[in-house]
Amino acid sequence: MTAIVGFTEIAFEIPPVKPKSLPLDWKQILEQWLLGAAFVRSTPTWSEIKEFLARSYF
Structure with a gap:
């Protein structure tokens, strides 16, 4: 896990x-x-995840 996050x-x-x-x-x-x-819908929320993906790559 640590290696993947580091990469x-x-x-x-x-x-x-x-x-x-x-x-x-x-x-x-x-x-x-x-x-x-x-x-x-807990921490992180579904909307936060969607927002993360949208801001990051679209």
């Missing part, structure tokens, strides 16, 4: 992978997603 930190600094912006807890969001956690 992501590096990749996020390289265009065109670099997101426009990231929420403060993006590492937590990534870790939960990698662990297969269901996207439920």
